[in-house]
Amino acid sequence: MNFELTKEQQMIKKSASDFAKSKLEPIAYDDDRSGAYPDSAVSEMAKNDFLGMRISSEWNGVGADFTSMVLMAEAFGKANAAAAAIAITHNVMAADPIQKYGTQDQKSRYLPLLQSGQKLGGFAVAEPGAALASGPDKVTAKKEGDSYVLTGKKTFVYNGGVADLYLVIAQTKEEAGQKGISVFLVDGAQVKTVNKIDKLGLRAFPTAELEFDHAKAELLGKEEDGPEITADIQAKADIAFAAMAAGIGDAMLEDSAMHCKTRIQFGAPIGRLQAVQWLLAEIASQVHLLRLMAYQGAACADTGGNYVEEAAYVKMHAMKAGVDAGMNAVQIHGGMGYSREGKIERYFRDIRGAFLIENAVDYPQRTIAGSLLK
The missing domain is CATH 1.10.540.10 (Acyl-CoA dehydrogenase/oxidase, N-terminal domain)
Incomplete structure (x- = not known):
């Protein structure tokens, strides 16, 4: 590529x-x-x-x-x-x-x-305490005249509590389970913010639990097109968030390299120590992996390739690469890497949060294996 x-x-x-x-x-x-x-x-x-x-x-x-x-x-x-x-x-x-x-x-x-x-746009798919379209608080959509009304709760809504327009995944065909879902547009004024979720990282990125009480909604696409549209959205989001993680990783790498040059121990910069060099090289390779996976996925999306499959590879490996890069950066910085006075601990918390997009647990393996076994 x-x-x-x-x-x-x-x-x-x-x-x-x-x-x-x-x-x-x-x-x-x-x-x-x-x-x-x-x-x-x-x-x-x-x-x-x-x-x-x-x-x-x-x-x-x-x-x-x-x-x-x-x-x-x-x-x-x-x-x-x-x-x-x-x-x-x-x-x-x-x-x-x-x-x-x-x-x-x-x-x-x-x-x-x-x-x-x-x-501002927001996205709502996850539901409290259960998988999508299966719990007691699941969001259901009922047609009333030319429009729909949504009832239920969503949690960990992206841009939750501040968005003016939400894309909401809701069940329209109860007997079909997760296959009977559709995508809706809901005005933010129709939604009640039940709880603003305080997170470990990405703390200024608003996430919230929302309640839909007969909220008016517009259908996006067709009824029961939800699985296809949701997979499309989540695949592109996985790729974009991997790129975000590559950016966080790049910041960690730059700070770690500078620390290796300026931190003096035993009369010399710690960058002279082989063990530290190996940690720095590990961070560089992990950031390189994140960037390549994001660029590959984006190129597939632009050229008509199978970016959903590429996103599955991202989901399987990018999170580990990002978290490992963060662990190595903290290790290089020692106690200051764990201190809230520096940047490294924030980078570490943020890079972990880059991969929290709601997907089925076996989504990556199922997607990749399904492609291979066609």
């Missing part, structure tokens, strides 16, 4: 990197400590067209390919992972599916508002 970037991709990469360094990195520490939603940073994203990355120029968006989206996710992840997660959710898990599966009317009503930042 050729990963040579086009001129447009190079421009987007530089633009995203410059923006992240100037607008996102300076607030990352304080946002992590407070856990507050970075509304001013999100407004700046909108002003600089980062909330319309995948939206067509027909709706005033950038119309960028998925590789460009991944480059943005990586640049944002390096500077401020929580802000990156907000942008990924909005672009990949809300705007992109509406553009791909929505009616012309839905596109014309929602995409310009999502592009401008007047509406």
Whole structure:
């Protein structure tokens, strides 16, 4: 696979990197400590067209390919992972599916508002205490006239409690179980935030439990198209979050390399010690793996390849690579790697949170094996 970037991709990469360094990195520490939603940073994203990355120029968006989206996710992840997660959710898990599966009317009503930042997109799939479409609080959809109403609860909703428009996975055909699910668009005003979830990492990335009490909803796509649409959304999100993790890993690698050069023990920099060199090399290889997997998945999405299968490889291996990189970075920094006064412990917490997207436990293995056994 050729990963040579086009001129447009190079421009987007530089633009995203410059923006992240100037607008996102300076607030990352304080946002992590407070856990507050970075509304001013999100407004700046909108002003600089980062909330319309995948939206067509027909709706005033950038119309960028998925590789460009991944480059943005990586640049944002390096500077401020929580802000990156907000942008990924909005672009990949809300705007992109509406553009791909929505009616012309839905596109014309929602995409310009999502592009401008007047509406922030969120994604709701997980349900409290049970697998999707199986527990007592499962979200069900009933048709009433020309629209639908949703009842039930969702947990760990991405951009939960702050989004203006949610993509919600709900059951429309109860006897079909998880195969009888559909995707809906729900206005944020129709939803009650039951609990804002305080997390170990990505603390300024809002996640919440939401309650739907006869909430009015619009169908996205067709009834019972939910499994296909959900798999599509989650595959692209897996790839984008892997790119975000590569960005976090790159920040860890740079800090670790500098520490190896400047930390003096026994009269010499610790980078002279073979054991430390090996740890540094491990981090570099793990970050390289994350980046390659994200770029490969994005290239498949752009060229009509099987990016769902690529995302399964990401799901199987990227989390371990990211967490191992974090462990090695903490080890290199010693006690300061465990201290909240430095950046490494935040990177470690954030990179673990990059892979929490709701999927069936056996999704990667089942997807890969199914492809091989066709």
